[in-house]
Amino acid sequence: SKYFTIAIKENEPPLSKSFSAALNENTGNPGFAIDSFTQDAKASWQQSFVLYAGPADANILNTYGRQMEEIAERGAKWLRxxxxxxxxxxxxxxxxxxxxxxxxxxxxxxxxxxxxxxxxxxxxxxxxxxxxxxxxxxxxxxxxxxxxxxxxxxxxxxxxxxxxxxxxxxxxxxxxxxxxxxxxxxxxxxxxxxxxxxxxxxxxxxxxxxxxxxxxxxxxxxxxxxxxxxxxxxxxxxxxxxxxxxxxxxxxxxxxxxxxxxxxxxxxxxxxxxxxxxxxxxxxxxxxxxxxxxxxx
Incomplete structure (x- = not known):
């Protein structure tokens, strides 16, 4: 939708260098991927995320940090x-x-x-x-x-x-x-x-x-x-x-x-x-x- 969005961002510090979310081309369902990283076998780990579902409004998204306001469609950067x-x-x-x-x-x-x-x-x-x-x-x-x-x-x-x-x-x-x-x-x-x-x-x-x-x-x-x-x-x-x-x-x-x-x-x-x-x-x-x-x- 041009007015609403669903977004997910990892909280700092991320365990991996890259986290991405995209639609599956075959099913149309959302999917998520995290780059591989090395972890001790006996150690536990956890990673928290921010999940947002609501208006694609830059002012609202900005309150969540992590550059989530960039999701909002506002046209070319030089004219924003x-x-x-x-x-x-x-x-x-x-x-x-x-x-x-x-x-x-x-x-x-x-x-x-x-x-x-x-x-x-x-x-x-x-x-x-x-x-x-x-x-x-x-x-x-x-x-x-x-x-x-x-x-x-x-x-x-x-x-x-x-x-x-x-x-x-x-x-x-x-x-x-x-x-x-x-x-x-x-x-x-x-x-x-x-x-x-x-x-x-x-x-x-x-x-x-x-x-x-x-x-x-x-x-x-x-x-x-x-x-x-x-x-x-x-x-x-x-x-x-x-x-x-x-x-x-x-x-x-x-x-x-x-x-x-x-x-x-x-x-x-x-x-x-x-x-x-x-x-x-x-x-x-x-x-x-x-x-x-x-x-x-």
Missing amino acids: WLTNIFAWFLSWLHGYIKNYGVVLIILALVLKVLLHPLTHKSMQASLKMQKIQPQMQYLQKKYKDDPKTLQSEMSKLYKEAGANPLSGCLPLLLQMPIFISLYNVLRYSLDMRNAGFVLWLKDLSEPDPYLILPIIMGIFMVIQSLMMKPPKGNPEEMDDKQKAAQSSQKMMTWMMPIMMFFIFRNMPAGLVLYWTVFNIFSVIQQYYLLKHNRNKE
């Missing part, structure tokens, strides 16, 4: 500190708000506020990239046979406009460890077992049975992509590469949400709820940013 922070925060907030769905919505809002400066800067950079699209197309057409000069001129253009083609990737990269850590909390935390939200969502640790959340998530991803869609260039002024890039961008507007739908359909509903709400907040943020920029112009 972040997983533990999220587990603590969700548990703490749940002490005041008894609905884990509402707790996850608040978490999405808190993270959106914390990441706002970075996201705002990324969106501004994307808008700057859109504004210099005509100049970029001109340079690509002018230096299509001279890649080295094209690269140099494009770098100058980016610098003059204060644009960075890679700036939009940073918020997404920062979201990855958050996403993985939340997945581990929602998938393996005993607190999330049978934690419901509304109506059809009876267990946030399991996938949405009716796929309603993944569909809503996909819709808002499309809306967000359409809001940041650059203006269409004049086909007569575009070469084949530029036309192909525009066609590819148009396809990704629809393909990415569809792909994400199929990925998220098997994810814990709580994780999809968090990501959906985060995307909704992103659309709202994007709307006001675009409105503010239009008023400035």
Whole structure:
């Protein structure tokens, strides 16, 4: 079971260098093995063990020592500190708000506020990239046979406009460890077992049975992509590469949400709820940013 475990550990000092427990591949029954050791024939010996049967919770297992907390599934070691922070925060907030769905919505809002400066800067950079699209197309057409000069001129253009083609990737990269850590909390935390939200969502640790959340998530991803869609260039002024890039961008507007739908359909509903709400907040943020920029112009 992902929530419960049976564990056995020898007490110190062990009589042998190695003690192991594993399932028998043929019968499926648990088995135990101790490395051989030398003992006087007339002497008696005894070895005591700690047997644990209960929740696979790191905090509970830690009280038994012998590194038994390592049994608890918490994901990759390099991310456990972040997983533990999220587990603590969700548990703490749940002490005041008894609905884990509402707790996850608040978490999405808190993270959106914390990441706002970075996201705002990324969106501004994307808008700057859109504004210099005509100049970029001109340079690509002018230096299509001279890649080295094209690269140099494009770098100058980016610098003059204060644009960075890679700036939009940073918020997404920062979201990855958050996403993985939340997945581990929602998938393996005993607190999330049978934690419901509304109506059809009876267990946030399991996938949405009716796929309603993944569909809503996909819709808002499309809306967000359409809001940041650059203006269409004049086909007569575009070469084949530029036309192909525009066609590819148009396809990704629809393909990415569809792909994400199929990925998220098997994810814990709580994780999809968090990501959906985060995307909704992103659309709202994007709307006001675009409105503010239009008023400035």
